[in-house]
Amino acid sequence: MSDVIQRIIFGSPGTGKSHLIKAEIIPYELDIDEKETPENVIKAVFHPEYTYGDFMGKLLPITKSGQVTYNFYEGHFLKALAQAYKNIIITHDKNGQKISEPDNVVLVIDEINRGNSSAIFGSIFQLLDRDNNGWSSYDTTINGVMFDRLLELIGCDYDFDSSGKIKKVTIKNSISENQEIEFSGKTLKDLNKKITFLNFDLVNKTIKIPPNLHIIATMNTSDNSIYHMDTAFKRRWEWQFVDANSNLVKENGIAFKTEKEWLNFVEKLNNFIKSNHNFIRGIEDKQIGKYFIRVENHQISYAIIQSKLMFFIWDSVFSRDKKPLIQLLYGKENYEQFKNELVTFGDFALKVKEFIKAIQEN
Structure with a gap:
């Protein structure tokens, strides 16, 4: 089975x-x-x-x-x-x-x-x-x-x-x-x-x-008649993203090799979220806990960071304004130059390695 x-x-x-x-x-x-x-x-x-x-x-x-x-x-x-x-x-x-x-x-x-x-x-x-x-x-x-x-x-x-x-x-x-x-x-x-x-x-x-x-469920991200899904509901699912070209976006490899690496990342990610509270409604609900993603065999793959965590960051945390994400990936001084680089979630998901590195170094 x-x-x-x-x-x-x-x-x-x-x-x-x-x-x-x-x-x-x-x-x-x-x-x-x-x-x-x-x-x-x-x-x-x-x-x-x-x-x-x-x-x-x-x-x-x-x-x-x-x-x-x-x-x-x-x-x-x-x-x-x-x-x-x-x-x-x-x-x-x-x-x-x-x-x-x-x-x-x-x-x-x-x-x-x-x-x-x-x-x-x-x-x-x-x-x-x-x-x-x-x-x-x-x-x-x-x-x-x-x-x-x-x-x-x-x-x-x-x-x-x-x-x-x-x-x-x-x-x-x-x-x-x-x-x-x-x-x-x-x-x-x-x-x-x-x-x-x-x-x-x-x-x-x-x-x-x-x-x-x-x-298994399907969800259209561009549907204007959708109901709101709360964070607790989203957390209980594995997510897979299919881009506009019908490609399954899935980065191979391991993002975090130990639970300690994951916990350190969670702490830094929450600090990043809190530091951009002006862009967020309900800051307490937008931070993540260590069980947001279940650690399997002490490892977490890039694929689950892409589909579950990054979608949550994109769709629920910085849903109103993507400026903090653009500045994170390209530098605050380069915002105007790169503000059109993250137009879709697909653009963001492809930068999973850059996202993790930027949070760790932030």
């Missing part, structure tokens, strides 16, 4: 972001054959009317023979989550022992910035932080109807006897089509211990995103 992908592909309209996902990331990075296993690719398009209910699920009325009933319809995220759990279930035997690796599932979100992402994700936002093993670092509670639908989608069912004790547990999507789990417990708490590999809590109705569920 591949490393967890939680990525936003961004750039101008018509630069091939969706094609990159379909032709490169899904088949090669995630090893998903969309023709063979279409159920492992769930697609959504955000727009101003798209809601948390569309994302997670909602009750809708149905009139039949003069009677009004309500059915729960799962949203794109709940459907993707259930499919990921199903793929995990079939990799475990009836005793809960892992026997193989689960297939990947991907939730593709087009135009993520055309919907109110904070409202759409709601409490799911908490799940976007991932541990090194790929599972969400934290869990979150979902309502009972939603949780019951999740269990139904993954084929998990359990019955109680007249005294309120669990008498049978069935997972329909296990290796045997309709397999009964060997279960000697009596309560939901006991059952939790039996299916710990699913990492959800039947008692408290909490869920986590599993490591085989990946989320």
